[in-house]
Amino acid sequence: MELKRSLGFVSLTLYGVGVTLGAGIYVLIGETAATAGSLAPLSFLIALIAALLSGLSYAELSGRYPASAGEAVYVQEAFGKPWLSQVVGAAVTFTGLFSSATVLQGFSGYAIALLPVPAWILILVAAAVLTGLALWGVKESVWAAAAVTVFEAGGLIVIIVLAAPKAIEDPVAFMPVSNPALGVMAGAAIAFFAFIGFEDIVNMSEETKEPSRNVPRAILATMIITGVIYMAIAWVAVAAVLPGDLAEASDPMAEILRQTGHPGDEAISIIAIVAILNGALINMLMASRVLYGMAKKGLAPAVLATVNSARKTPHVATLLVTAFVLTLALLVPLSGLARMTSFLTLCVFLLINLSLIILRRKHEALFDVPIFKAPLWTPYLGIVTAGLLAISALAG
Template sequence: MGSTDRNGNLGGVFIDVELKKTFGLFDALNIGIGAIIGAGIFVVTGIAAGLAGPALLLSLLIGAGISAFTALSFAELASFIPKEGGGYEFAHELVSPFAGFIAGWLWLLSNVVVGAVVSLGFASYLALFIPLPVNVVAGLACLAITLINYLGGRELGSINNALVVLKLLILAFFVAFGIGAVKPENFSPFMPNGELGVMKGAAIIFFAYSGFARITLISEEVKNPRKIIPLAIILALGISTVIYMLVSFTAIGLVGYEELAVSGSPLADAARSESNTASFLISIGALAATLSVLLTTLLGVSRVSFAMARNRDLPQFFMKLHPKHSVPYNAILVFGLMMTIFAVFTDLTRAVAISNFASLLYYAIANYAALRLEKPVFPRVVPVLGLISCVLLLFFLARDAWIIGSIALLAGIMYYYSVKFR
C-alpha cells in the first residue's frame, strides 16, 4: 500500500467494486435475528440472572432500550449510506477516514474473537452428545463455517434462514412447555442485588442484543436497502426482545435464578427440571443458535474487511471477489483461519474482555457518526443517548478489558499511521 490521498484513503485510490444484490427483507431479518438470538439467550442469560436475580426481566428492558438508541442510529445511517461495511463506512464518510478505520478495526477485532467464543459455545453443547475435545470441535466448526461463507450469499441466506427457523421453533417449544410449570415463589425476592445488580445485568444483556448491527454489513447485497435495512433492524430488535422476555420469564420460573447463575447451559438445565426430552430439544436449539451466530459473524467480518480494502485501509488482497460466488473469498479464508486459531488456543476470559471493549467503542463511534447527518430522520437525542449509553457501559467492564482493549486499539492506530506515512 502507498500514501493517502487528500481524503485520507490509504493508497490514494478508491476502487469501485460492487457485490450482487441477493438478500430480501426475510433474509436480512433472519440475519439480524440469527445474530442477536445466539449465545446470549442460551448462555449469557444465566450470567445476567446471577447479577440481577428475577429482576433480569428489568435488565432485559433496559438493555433493549439502550440497544434501541444505537439500533435507530444504525437504521438511519444505513438508509443514507447503504454500503457494505456498516459502522466503518458510516464513520469514514461522516466523521473522517481515520475514524472509519478505527471503527472497522474495532469491529474486526471484536468479531474475530466473538467467532471463536461462539464456536466454543457450539462445541460445549455438542459435547453433551458427543464427548470430543471442545477446542478441537470449535476449530472444526470455524473451518466448516468458512466453507459455507465461501459458497456465497444465496447459499448463506438459505442456510441461515433454516437455522433461525429451527432455533425459534425450539424456543417457542420451551416457552409453551415450561410456562405452565412456572413457580411464583422463584420470583421472590425480585431484586436480590438491588438496582446495581439490575444495571450490571443490563450491561451483560446489551451484548446479547448487539447482533442487530450485522444487518448493515450486507447493505450492498440487499435489494432496496434504504427501505429494507431500517425495517429489518427494528423488527429484529423487537422480535428478539419479546423472545428474550418470554424465555427468561419461563427459565427463572422453572428453576430460580440461583440455578441459572451457576449453569453453563441454563435453558437446557431449566427444561431438564421437567423433562429430559425437553432438555434434549433445547440443546439442539443451542447448537442451532450458536451456529447461526457463527455464520453471520464471519459474514460480517469478511464484508467489513472488503469495505476497508476497497477504501485502501487494508490490503487489496481482501477485496478480491470469487469469479463464481461473487464473495470476498480471500477475506473469508483469512479471517476464518484467524477465528479457527483463536478457537483452538483462546483464553475465554481475555477474549470476552477484548470483544466487549471493542464493541462498545465501535457503537459509540457509529452513534457519533449519526450526529453528523445533515437531515436526520430521528431526533438528535437518539444518537446522543446511544453515544452516552455506550460510553457509560464501558465503566462496567473490568480493568483487564480496558488494558487489553487499549493495547489492541493502539496497535490499530500504529498500523494506520505506519501505512499512511510510508
C-alpha cells in the same frame, strides 16, 4: 468486481434475527441471573433500550450510506479521519472474530456431551464447514442461516410456552442481590452481548436489493422480534427457576425444562449447538464483509477486496477471518471474551450515535430525505446508555 445483490427484506431480517439470537441467550441467561438475581429481566430491558437507541441511529445512517463496512463509512463521513475509520472497522471486525471464537468454544462444550471427541477436532471441523458455506455464496449462506434461525427461535418459543404456566401459577421466591443497582447494571452489560448482531445488517448493504429501503426496515424488525423473545425468556427463567440454579447450570435453557417438569433437555442442547454454529457463520460473514468494505475504501489492504469470479464472494477476506477465528477459539480462554465483545461494540455504538449528530448538521439536505428518520433525541440518549454500559462491561 461488484458483489451480487441477492438479499431482500425477509432474508435480511432472518439474517439479523439469526445473528442476534445466536448462542448468547442460551448461555448468558445464567450469567445474567447470577449477577442480577431475580431482577435479570430488568437487566435485559436496560440492554434492549440501549441497543434500540443505537439501532435507530443505525437505521437512519444505513438509509443514507448503504455500504459494506457501514460503521467505518459513517465515521469517515462524519469525522473525515481515515485512522479513526480504520480503528472503528477493526473494532467491528474484532467483535465478529471474538463472537465467532466464543461461540465455537461454546459449541465444543455442548458437543462433547453428545460426541466423545477432543474439543480441538470439533472446532476444526465446525470451522471448515462454516468456511465452506461462507465461500459458497452469500444467498446460500444467509438462507441456510435463516433456516436455522427458525429452528432456534422455535426452541426458545417452546421453552417460553412450557415454562410460562409454572412462572405464572407457582413462581419461585424473589432472590435479590446484595446491591441491586450495581447488580442490574452489571447484568445489563452481560445481557447486552445477547443483543449484539442487529448492527451487522448494514454490512450486507452491497448485497441487498434496494438497501436504502430494506436495511433500515430489517434493523427495526430484527430488534422487535429479538427483544420480545428475550424479555419473555428472561421473565420465565427467573420466575420458574431460582437464579442460583440457573447460574450453576452449564445448560440453563435445559435446566428450565428440567425444573418445570418437562422432558427435552437433550433436544434443547442440540438446538443450542445449531444456534451456536449459526451465530458463528453469520459473524464470519459479517467480519469478512467489513474487511472487504474497508479494502474498497482504501482503509485496508487492497487484496482483501478481491472477489471470487465464480461465487461472487470475498474469498480472501473470508479465509483470513477463518484463520483468526480458529486461532482465538483454540488458544484464548473463554472468560472475558463476551465482556470484551460487549465493550468494543458499545464503544462503536457511541461513535455511531455521535456520527449521526455530526452528519445531521453537516448534511441537512441529505438527512431531510424521507427514507427513515429517528427522533432527534435518539443519538444523544444512545451516547449516554452506550457509555454507561461500556463502563459496566469494562469494570466487570
